[in-house]
Amino acid sequence: MSSTTALRRTPFHEFHRQAGAKLVDFAGFEMPVRYTGDVREHLAVRNAVGLFDITHMGEFEVRGPGALEYLNRLVTNDVAGLAVGQALYSPMCRPDAGIVDDLLVYRYADHFMVVVNASNMGKDFGWMDEHRPPGVVLEDRSATTALLAVQGPRASAVLRDHVPAAALELGYYRFTTGSLFGVPGTISRTGYTGEDGFELYFGAEHGARVWEEIVAAGRPHGLELIGLGARDTLRLEMGYMLYGNDIDDTTSPLEAGLGWTVKLQKGDFHGRDVLVRQKSEGLKRRLVGFQLEGRRVPRHGMSLLAQGRTVGLVTSGTFSPSLERPIGMGYVETALAAVGTPLEIQAGGASLPARVTARPFYTRGSHRS
Amino acid sequence: MDYPDDVRYTQDHEWAKQEGGVVTVGITSYATDQLGDVVFVELPEVGRRLEAGKSFGVVEAVKTVSDLFAPVSGEVVEVNGAIGDNPALVNQSPFGDGWMVKIRPADAGEFGKLLSNVDYENLVEESH
Numbered sequence A: 001m002s003s004t005t006a007l008r009r010t011p012f013h014e015f016h017r018q019a020g021a022k023l024v025d026f027a028g029f030e031m032p033v034r035y036t037g038d039v040r041e042h043l044a045v046r047n048a049v050g051l052f053d054i055t056h057m058g059e060f061e062v063r064g065p066g067a068l069e070y071l072n073r074l075v076t077n078d079v080a081g082l083a084v085g086q087a088l089y090s091p092m093c094r095p096d097a098g099i100v101d102d103l104l105v106y107r108y109a110d111h112f113m114v115v116v117n118a119s120n121m122g123k124d125f126g127w128m129d130e131h132r133p134p135g136v137v138l139e140d141r142s143a144t145t146a147l148l149a150v151q152g153p154r155a156s157a158v159l160r161d162h163v164p165a166a167a168l169e170l171g172y173y174r175f176t177t178g179s180l181f182g183v184p185g186t187i188s189r190t191g192y193t194g195e196d197g198f199e200l201y202f203g204a205e206h207g208a209r210v211w212e213e214i215v216a217a218g219r220p221h222g223l224e225l226i227g228l229g230a231r232d233t234l235r236l237e238m239g240y241m242l243y244g245n246d247i248d249d250t251t252s253p254l255e256a257g258l259g260w261t262v263k264l265q266k267g268d269f270h271g272r273d274v275l276v277r278q279k280s281e282g283l284k285r286r287l288v289g290f291q292l293e294g295r296r297v298p299r300h301g302m303s304l305l306a307q308g309r310t311v312g313l314v315t316s317g318t319f320s321p322s323l324e325r326p327i328g329m330g331y332v333e334t335a336l337a338a339v340g341t342p343l344e345i346q347a348g349g350a351s352l353p354a355r356v357t358a359r360p361f362y363t364r365g366s367h368r369s
Numbered sequence B: 001m002d003y004p005d006d007v008r009y010t011q012d013h014e015w016a017k018q019e020g021g022v023v024t025v026g027i028t029s030y031a032t033d034q035l036g037d038v039v040f041v042e043l044p045e046v047g048r049r050l051e052a053g054k055s056f057g058v059v060e061a062v063k064t065v066s067d068l069f070a071p072v073s074g075e076v077v078e079v080n081g082a083i084g085d086n087p088a089l090v091n092q093s094p095f096g097d098g099w100m101v102k103i104r105p106a107d108a109g110e111f112g113k114l115l116s117n118v119d120y121e122n123l124v125e126e127s128h
Helices: A013-018 A038-047 A067-074 A118-130 A155-159 A204-221 A228-237 A272-281 B029-035 B088-092 B117-126
Strands: A022-026 A029-034 A050-053 A058-063 A086-093 A099-107 A112-116 A137-140 A145-151 A175-180 A183-188 A197-203 A285-292 A303-306 A309-320 A325-333 A342-347 A350-357 B014-019 B022-027 B038-042 B055-061 B065-069 B074-079 B101-105
Touching (some): A058 A118, A067 A112, A099 A118, A155 A197, A155 A204, A228 A309, B029 B055, B038 B088
Antiparallel strands (some): A099 A112, A175 A183, A309 A325, B022 B101
16 A cells, blocks of 8 residues: 655646646655746746746744854854845754755844755754754744745846835845735845846745736746756856755765855854864865766766776756756865866766866856855 | 657657658657757767667757667668757657657567557556
8 A cells, every 4th residue: 555645836836837837746846847948948047037936945934042143053154244134055064064954044133034945844944953942933934935036137127116126226145025016025136046136935825916926027028937947057057056966964065165155263063173174184075067078968976087087976967058068066086176177977888078167157147246 | 648640659758650661760759848958869870780679879958868769670771960950859849850860670570569659648648
């Protein structure tokens, strides 16, 4: 006898179905991987504007005395450095510096919001709850929070007249609360694409209204619906991490090239001792980006070789629609991490020539800095 | 979805069409729907001998890669050069301009063993 658990759905499921989206299981949610085509959707975000349903992600609220210190012990980046209305990106590490998840921390006037990967929601909540001191309140708001991303050079134009004017002036990784398309929520100048754009958090009960209003507002600007497939090619072109591929429990932020998120001076946090040691002893391996000469595409799990010797593994790989060539990332021995180092990728019986390249692969994105 | 009835099918989502002494091979619309945008197809050279059921090439899509399996044994007599410059043809016209190779079959009996369009449709339906 077997039982199947029904996939969870976001408030936008019917819109995806009506748009003819290909729906797949992603972290237990029925999500649109593609609407019209991976390449078309990817280029729509780079050249115009796209709308993403990313409601599957998790949102936790943290409040109470000691909340800031609590979060600062959990993550590597410095929460104390945040102004109200500012967010940061950070890994959250175990004591051995392996990464539990990568996440965003938003500082509101009277609480914090932590935004986590859908695939790690249960794990993250359990970890955070385990380390929560008395007095700090941790609540999971994911089930009632809708999250949409509007990304692309025309994102501001789409939101104009539908969000407070101040929201359009937000700097990168700044946010404000206010009315978005007629409903209360948070407007954040963040994203996972490398383009200018916003992420909109609001009550799930307003889903239909907000979706329809965004689609209508976007029509004159060529707004397209964007699936998780294009979301992945967009982020990979920027060299952004995907948990489970490029980072996981066995990788440290320094190995992954996330040293800029590690603030050793801020005080103690999970993994700090190991990170200090890694920094002083040097890293055995590093995550690098690489480009391929041919048209065969590197894929997660393929071996990386140098002069016939296995030196690492591909963590993420795709065909880059913007660069029109295959790209990928993977861990290699530190001695081979320099830009220009030749590598070979084992694709079945074939050996694909590649070269270490700088990240981001795509450098013409419109995102604020 | 109706699959063309003038070709036969494999379990791996290739189609094969017999005309004169030549079998044309491609991948089905179900395959292209699963794969997404095709970006490169690696095909054998003319003259190469293929064995039924064995891999003879690779289809690279943005999101995934898939081997191509020969529906019948035989010799490659023609390769579709148009999809080298324009791999999107495979998505746009999987049963037409997106064809991949033409084979001179070694064993006339093999073609008849392939799936009919009705059997293929059932196969596809069952996997949902």
